[in-house]
Amino acid sequence: MPRPTPGFQIEAASEDKRDDAPDIRVDPLDSPLAAGSLFESLRRDLIDGHFVAGEKLVISVLKDRYRVGLSPLREALNRLAAYGLLEQTHQRGFRVPALMQDDLEEIAKMRLELECMALRRAMERGDTEWESRLLAAVHRLRRAEANQLPLHEWEVLHRAFHRTLISPCGSRWLLRFIDQLHDQFDRYRRQAPTNAKIRSRRDDQHYQLAALSIERDQSAAITLMEDHIRFSFEVALAAVNPAVTPD
Amino acid sequence: MPRPTPGFQIEAASEDKRDDAPDIRVDPLDSPLAAGSLFESLRRDLIDGHFVAGEKLVISVLKDRYRVGLSPLREALNRLAAYGLLEQTHQRGFRVPALMQDDLEEIAKMRLELECMALRRAMERGDTEWESRLLAAVHRLRRAEANQLPLHEWEVLHRAFHRTLISPCGSRWLLRFIDQLHDQFDRYRRQAPTNAKIRSRRDDQHYQLAALSIERDQSAAITLMEDHIRFSFEVALAAVNPAVTPD
DNA sequence: CGAATACAGAAAATCGATTTTTTACAAAAA
DNA sequence: TTTTTGTAAAAAATCGATTTTCTGTATTCG
Structure with missing residues (x-):
């Protein structure tokens, strides 16, 4: 389960007025670079420790949290896995590597x-x-x-x-x-x-x-x-x- | 444009009898690991030089050639780009790096x-x-x-x-x-x-x-x-x- | 005649729905 | 009571359609 860090203060509530959310770097809805900027957002959030080490990332949750579609999200996750910031196991999704x-x-x-x-x-x-x-x-x-x-x-x-x-x-x-x-x-x-x-x-x-x-x-x-x-x-x-x- | 190497002898012709194509390592249709094995297939074909260096990879062509859907294909390409075997430019697809x-x-x-x-x-x-x-x-x-x-x-x-x-x-x-x-x-x-x-x-x-x-x-x-x-x-x-x- | 613009076709990127696989739980059997 | 098996819910993976962006060409304007 994701940690309740200040990085994620977007709830399902108000759909407008996103400008006052300083911790979210890019608003994927407005940007035409969903997959690319999503990679950067996730990368930074992973390094910042906004996810618990060892935690499993549930795609549908991330989808809501970052407000992107499935395809760009999965593309970003795949890139992060190839980069070494995520672990991927076939048919059971992505996981944040443990700290050892x-x-x-x-x-x-x-x-x-x-x-x-x-x-x-x-x-x-x-x-x-x-x-x-x-x-x-x-x-x-x-x-x-x-x-x-x-x-x-x-x-x-x-x-x-x-x-x-x-x-x-x-x-x-x-x-x-x-x-x-x-x-x-x-x-x-x-x-x-x-x-x-x-x-x-x-x-x-x-x-x-x-x-x-x-x-x-x-x-x-x-x-x-x-x-x-x-x-x-x-x-x-x-x-x-x-x-x-x-x- | 792809080079006419033996690795790609699947043409738009006969849709059945694929078993006699020895150069294709995995048949993604039969395998439940489309994205994963596709990464390996593409990786090997890139190293083998089955693509011309500098060539632009047209997604729809690859889709037909490897007989996979868009999503697993794009995921594999993203991983290859993160790995360094492909270059990605926003909104203009993937490219095989030139040899220099x-x-x-x-x-x-x-x-x-x-x-x-x-x-x-x-x-x-x-x-x-x-x-x-x-x-x-x-x-x-x-x-x-x-x-x-x-x-x-x-x-x-x-x-x-x-x-x-x-x-x-x-x-x-x-x-x-x-x-x-x-x-x-x-x-x-x-x-x-x-x-x-x-x-x-x-x-x-x-x-x-x-x-x-x-x-x-x-x-x-x-x-x-x-x-x-x-x-x-x-x-x-x-x-x-x-x-x-x-x- | 050359440069700029508008259009059409192609390609990339994204979306939402569908299919497949896994996981969790409960019921039945040992 | 413990293990096994069946079933339902959840999640991942894939697909095909849709939207957006780019590119090349032809047309118009200077």
Whole structure:
């Protein structure tokens, strides 16, 4: 059964005046991209934890909730399954993957390998334009933290920062795999609690990552990237093992 | 427009007696897994090159060709797009990605990184059971080559060998990404010509790979894996640049 | 004569209904 | 009481029709 999160406040009630539902990103009824935008909506809701891990997704319920027809909905679910954010079993529908410590460890390990590889290449290939965009991205991210912007804004900027950092790595496949792993990782991280200490350390790491990368200090940047991912992993662990929130 | 390959000998003519069409792997009409098996059929036909690279896939044509309804077909296409074997543009359907040298280079580079990583881990973790399965796999593969089994049989055994080689690497994501890259790579390789010399060298490499991996000779095995992928890359290059078939 | 526009045909995307399969529950038998 | 079997409800999967969007062509206007 879906969790009663603020993301789903559309009830069967009033059919008009949807503009005041800030948590729903796209109104599929007005948009001609039902299947495509639905994929994005579902993707985000899955990562945000708006569904209980392990939960079975009942098509007819989703259909009502997102106000779309059967075909675009099933197409979006199929894409999500191919992407790894859903599991599909023949004749018994779609299921949200459970959260398991083994999985999280594996995902973190892969992130470590791939993101360090990407960062190394990015430092070799990045130009002034990249350096500029990176500085801009880290600045936006830190301001969002300092100014206590809503969590969602921060998440968007955080993802943008990491993407910018490795964007000149030269491999679309590498970027694609890392994106996929980030989505998987964030399912855990978003479930884990944070505190000021965690956020502050993370904030520093982001800034230092940008600085060292621009300076082309390869070994220091790579080491920091490893630290950053390991630290995020420690934090995310609390999603599967609530005892171990680090401070 | 689809190429007139033997895979598609079903014309609009006789509506009965489909059993004599050996190249169609599953008859979706008899199977209750239309969408799932259709994904596999399309995946294989895409890798086999039964579609022209860059070609636009017309839904209604595919519908007739594979004899399925619109919904399972579109679901399969969506999954293939998420998987990277098709490109989707909103409101203008699905397209087979073009073959480009840049892409091939990138794919080969990623294969090099990921498969070496996986092989290293597999050698650390593989047990006797793995060694046995690996010997069996390489034996089947070499016998298929020696006995001139049909190409398709060899392709299946070839894929099975590579999968077995790295199977104990301990990371589902790593295996998944490598599988995906193999599919991409094979789109090129299958288009490139081979000769006895190429096949013989490749055959040797497979045998040596198995032997060195079982002996746990890490550096030699990794070096050979690099050679193997580089060599396959050289061969596959002919798919985009017909002048350079190596001998 | 060239560019812009309107039209017609084709194709993609979506919808709602139908079919098939699974699941849950209850009744009967061991 | 427990297991088995039958039945009804629910859900998934598929189908064919409908709607929307695009594309190519021909016609009109500048």
